[in-house]
Amino acid sequence: MAGITDLPFRNLCRKLGASLAFSEMISSNPELKATKKSQNRTNIKNEPSPRAIQILGNDPKQMADTARHCVDNGADIIDINMGCPAKKVCSKATGSALLKDEPLIRDILSTVIDSIPNTPVTLKIRTGWSKVQKNALNVAKIAEESGIKALTIHGRTRECFFNGEAEYETIAAVKSESSIPIIANGDIDNPTKAKFVLEKTMADGLMIGRQAIGNPWIFSDIIAAISPDTSAQNHHLHDKCEVITNHIEQIHRFYGDHQGPKIARKHIQGYCQNQKGFNDFWKELIEIEDKNQQLRLLTSYLHSNVS
Ligand SMILES: Cc1cc2nc3c(=O)[nH]c(=O)nc-3n(C[C@H](O)[C@H](O)[C@H](O)COP(=O)(O)O)c2cc1C
Numbered sequence: 001m002a003g004i005t006d007l008p009f010r011n012l013c014r015k016l017g018a019s020l021a022f023s024e025m026i027s028s029n030p031e032l033k034a035t036k037k038s039q040n041r042t043n044i045k046n047e048p049s050p051r052a053i054q055i056l057g058n059d060p061k062q063m064a065d066t067a068r069h070c071v072d073n074g075a076d077i078i079d080i081n082m083g084c085p086a087k088k089v090c091s092k093a094t095g096s097a098l099l100k101d102e103p104l105i106r107d108i109l110s111t112v113i114d115s116i117p118n119t120p121v122t123l124k125i126r127t128g129w130s131k132v133q134k135n136a137l138n139v140a141k142i143a144e145e146s147g148i149k150a151l152t153i154h155g156r157t158r159e160c161f162f163n164g165e166a167e168y169e170t171i172a173a174v175k176s177e178s179s180i181p182i183i184a185n186g187d188i189d190n191p192t193k194a195k196f197v198l199e200k201t202m203a204d205g206l207m208i209g210r211q212a213i214g215n216p217w218i219f220s221d222i223i224a225a226i227s228p229d230t231s232a233q234n235h236h237l238h239d240k241c242e243v244i245t246n247h248i249e250q251i252h253r254f255y256g257d258h259q260g261p262k263i264a265r266k267h268i269q270g271y272c273q274n275q276k277g278f279n280d281f282w283k284e285l286i287e288i289e290d291k292n293q294q295l296r297l298l299t300s301y302l303h304s305n306v307s
Contacts, residue, residue, distance in 0.1 A: 002084075004266070005021060005022065007045075007047060009216075010047060012250075016216045016220050018212075018219045022054045023041055024054070025055065025056040025081045029057060030062065041053075044074050050076040050077055052077035052078075052079055052122070055070065055079070056081040056095060058093050060111035060112070063080070064114070067119075075119070076119065077120050082124060083154050085158045096125070096126050096129065100133065105143075110146050110147070121148055121149060122148060122152065123148045124152040125153055127155060127156060128158070129159065130157050130158065134157060137170075137177060141178075143180065150181040151178070153170070153182065153183070153184060154207075166187040171203060182203045183204065183207050184203035184205075188207075188222075189211040190211075191222045192225070194222040198226065213270040216243075236306075237306050240271075245295065245298065245299055248295060248298060261289055261290065261291045261294045264291075264294065272302075
């Protein structure tokens with residue numbers, strides 16, 4: 001997730017049970033690739049393998065160059081984004097806009113795969129562009145024929161954006177006709193829902209997005225629910241405090257003194273927004289620019305909610 005799944009968050013999610021964590025999408029447009037933001041997004045130093053970087057674009061050659069660059073810098077998996085619904089992405093005919101152009105999908109997939117023959121390439125899609133252009137089955141077939149190693153499907157069309165509920169029938173239909181691993185995604189927000197989606201789609205894996213923000217423990221909770229030999233753990237706020245403050249410290253270290261505290265805010269909000277006295281805490285927190293002051297206020301707020 002752009003703006004969320006940076007290196008500190010990926011490392012945390014994997015420590016708490018996620019078997020794989022994809023980087024934020026990086027543009028294959030050469031002008032954007034050189035920015036500090038893109039460089040941060042491709043920073044996979046100190047990340048345990050497998051390291052998966054997601055690329056975005058619509059020019060097969062530029063995407064292949066980007067994929068090769070990422071592999072040269074340590075990526076073990078390249079994921080291709082054909083799911084992003086953002087206006088600024090789709091207006092440039094990238095992300096989920098590509099779902100409208102099946103010949104271009106085939107061209108992108110084969111060009112990227114040919115450029116990195118020893119590295120698995122995976123694909124992320126939505127179920128289609130719109131209700132009347134739901135072509136996940138066709139796209140899955142193209143993906144399989146091109147040599148894609150796994151396909152993640154978000155159970156919404158681009159037209160749905162993030163509205164309404166994700167549907168799993170299309171994912172189930174793709175799974176029943178595919179021989180590559182299918183990963184189901186969309187609105188999986190608790191272990192019961194995870195079990196339901198697995199049973200409904202027969203998918204080979206689940207992808208969790210927004211629900212991990214403020215709750216990275218969701219991965220171990222789901223694993224406990226679906227693995228007979230793992231028992232569920234209760235995560236009390238007391239035990240979570242250390243994980244939360246460590247995460248924020250990692251963000252400060254990764255982005256530095258100036259940007260770190262600003263970027264940490266959305267994760268702090270995720271962790272704290274359902275706690276007592278959040279509104280007053282938040283008003284104070286957003287005024288703070290110093291990392292030590294931010295950490296002190298957060299620690300004292302968390303401890304006041306524990307006791
Ligand atoms: C803030 C935000 C950023 C996202 N960025 C990406 C991205 O860079 N690449 C991608 O494939 N999906 C991205 N997504 C979509 C999620 O990966 C996921 O498909 C979607 O949120 C539905 O799953 P969920 O209900 O588990 O969140 C993003 C979603 C959000 C909310």
